[in-house]
Amino acid sequence: MNRDGIELRKPLEEEPLDLRGFERPRALIREIEEDLTPLLDLVQRPVVSARQFSREQLLQLARLAARFETQPQLSTRPLTGKIMITAFYEPSTRTRLSFESAWHRLGGDIMSITDPASTGLAKGESLQDIGEMLSGYGHLVVLRDSNEQSVYEMLETLRVPIINGGNGLDEHPTQALADIYALLKWRPAMSRETPPGSERVRLGIIGVPGRMRTIRSLLLLLAHFSTALDEIVLITDEQEPFADGQMDELSDKGLRFRISDDLNAELPSLDVVYTNSILWTGEGFEELGQKFRLDAESPLKPSAIVLHPLARGKELSRQLDSTPHNWYFAQARGAVFIRMALLSTMLRLFA
Amino acid sequence: MNRDGIELRKPLEEEPLDLRGFERPRALIREIEEDLTPLLDLVQRPVVSARQFSREQLLQLARLAARFETQPQLSTRPLTGKIMITAFYEPSTRTRLSFESAWHRLGGDIMSITDPASTGLAKGESLQDIGEMLSGYGHLVVLRDSNEQSVYEMLETLRVPIINGGNGLDEHPTQALADIYALLKWRPAMSRETPPGSERVRLGIIGVPGRMRTIRSLLLLLAHFSTALDEIVLITDEQEPFADGQMDELSDKGLRFRISDDLNAELPSLDVVYTNSILWTGEGFEELGQKFRLDAESPLKPSAIVLHPLARGKELSRQLDSTPHNWYFAQARGAVFIRMALLSTMLRLFA
């Protein structure tokens, strides 16, 4: 049988997952008991690192996201009159639009700085001065910068909440929130303190935790769900995939790792495969994925899902888009709802 | 008599046309009987080619535009909570602002992608993936790209309506809508199935239908008004001004052409002169207009109007701005109202 992309567009034996329906978010709402108390600690606070989130906050944010997902037409516009400033000094349409869409759906207005050349930075203005300025002009800032210190420098003077939208190779906490929301929506029982064995997850991660900010942040959040996870299989051919102290910190939090460089040997036993291609080299971005590639020939477990923060390169074939393995589109779609949950929480406006 | 620009700023004998008043759009409203049924086929559908529009749809869109033009202060904001994404990978302030103004007037919010370098394209993201992403983030997409295939590639995955805002040398259907609206507003009787002879129009087009997308789309729409048109005089010095099969298709639809390379010989008998300067060379844009130029010396029929999609080059002198020949400013102004009509129709929200 010819398994090229054209052929695979035809209906498959397996039913594709319900990427956009209400059933799964509704199941998540039923699974988690509402308790807004833990979210109060996020009100008017900066979100810089995934380390800041507690397990209870993650569950309540996911629940709130599921509520937004199942009621796309809000009856109110709670952020009317509030201004978000998106300062993306490093290009990223996907993250920026996801934040802007979330804010607009809540009724707020937006001012964007997309071009570094158009900012005070071009005149040598310090991030501290920019922080002071933005405090007077908006109600929340989202910052992406390739320099991981920038968010901290801006924080010295900023008097409105800021969200780290990606700082160099360090962290990307809201992407990790979207990842966790995708996992919980897929398997709500992961939210239980002691999920039954049948609901426990074998998770594979293709990538380099030491130098991929999405994976760094994700692992910090996954640590809150260690009882729902079997060992994490890290698939890489790097000799030192972790940053200094990273594995110790994560092990202390309860995560167990095994490292493998044989993707196809691992795939048949994985429930979730998380892959990513963007790697920071210190001077710019590099694409991985030549070696570890997922496509229609990959020996995935029939029930396995694939996650990917997108944009993708060659490491994830479009052949999988119309298969039940595709949960990355649900993940991307959910990114708006989890950001609505976070933003409305930070501005203390529960929908 | 010195006819340079300064002199011509003085009042002319002829009264300028009423470019911005309510009289002409009101006359158009009276001329066309309201029937929203044909517009239902446009609801939630993509608009890629001028071929998609029926005569009835054009008339009802023009009527709806005239209603917007005569009531600039809407009492409701029907698109509140809806998000338009303008993705202009090829620069165009005029078209982008026209869409954005229309959307804002209807109450909606906007996210813009203006810089190709800031998009996933820079990371090599496919248009199919971008289409999937935008489906989750907004309610309608306007795309301009110099590659004519881009809109079709995005359509493979997009689940919200898209409007082709210009795709290479292929089409620019909403500019053609603005052109038709300008014609109907100027002469409402053109909307009749068999206009009296005195209302029939001799139309001249200065340009190259094979390689100017605005003219390509316009001719497809004009075909619905062949009974209101005498022969179309195509003024060009190109040997093969049409693309393969283009003239046959248009002739089959009822348009009759004559080709001339002598502008001044034709002008005295033309009721409408449509001119344009932007020509796609395959690698970029080129300006025509050195040879066929309209200015105060041009032997225009006193009652003739000039149309131009703008921006203009030397082919259309500012000397004509304050004369009754200037209907191109009415055409540009009407572009917002016809887009309001189209956008509110596509989102099924008649004002």
Add this chain to the structure above:
Amino acid sequence: MNRDGIELRKPLEEEPLDLRGFERPRALIREIEEDLTPLLDLVQRPVVSARQFSREQLLQLARLAARFETQPQLSTRPLTGKIMITAFYEPSTRTRLSFESAWHRLGGDIMSITDPASTGLAKGESLQDIGEMLSGYGHLVVLRDSNEQSVYEMLETLRVPIINGGNGLDEHPTQALADIYALLKWRPAMSRETPPGSERVRLGIIGVPGRMRTIRSLLLLLAHFSTALDEIVLITDEQEPFADGQMDELSDKGLRFRISDDLNAELPSLDVVYTNSILWTGEGFEELGQKFRLDAESPLKPSAIVLHPLARGKELSRQLDSTPHNWYFAQARGAVFIRMALLSTMLRLFA
């Protein structure tokens, strides 16, 4: 004592000024009697030069700004449905965001042109044609361009109000409004026709009035407050700091100047020190400030305030940020409120 930046972050003996409280704007409201009549002359008018403002208009705009500052949550959104177009052909995040924040707070929508390459200018479109276009698409235009003639060329055809957001080395009238608002908020008695001697102000300006547009515009506004000012000390080492005729015009309006090149000799007697670093060289911007620098060592009068339009360079040390001399942050913050006052006035919508 070590006076480097780190040390100075510690609490100072002097109490910092109340940069963001309601007390000072409330005092200003009490000081100025409300009279909206003078503002009627600004309705639907262009704002190109600081010369346009009368003393009474300045006082009423400042009063209106103070009202906005003391009621940050507007109960109405008076500009709902109105569209501002910000055309910044010369980069400036600070001014653009200040205008956009003011407009958004009043409830309006915004369309931005930030990239010259994305505009008709790239196709050689004239500013007159752009003015005609923008008249159809928005309700107010803010233009910044390094060519000082641009605003006048656009005015030839524009039929909606325009604000000069900085035109080359010529003027920046709304920055001057922000400066005046900062002065009046700091010392409300400056608004009296004959302030008592104890309230009169010795003002120093570090800069070059001939080639710094912020200072040019500011001096034109200061002329309305000559009875509240002692001589203005211009601190510069340029031989001809004024442009042709500039000093004569200002002297005729009642300002008296003394020129000095010894900053530290002047500082102990100045109540207000206005400094700026950006100087137009004819081809681009140049930073001054190597010689005339304000920092913790500067012999400022204890009660003196420093003003700066920002962004700053080395001429103004961050060491002063946490001292009572810092009124430049209040000045930047107030820039939003004075623009709200101006914009709502121009669109005839008093809050």
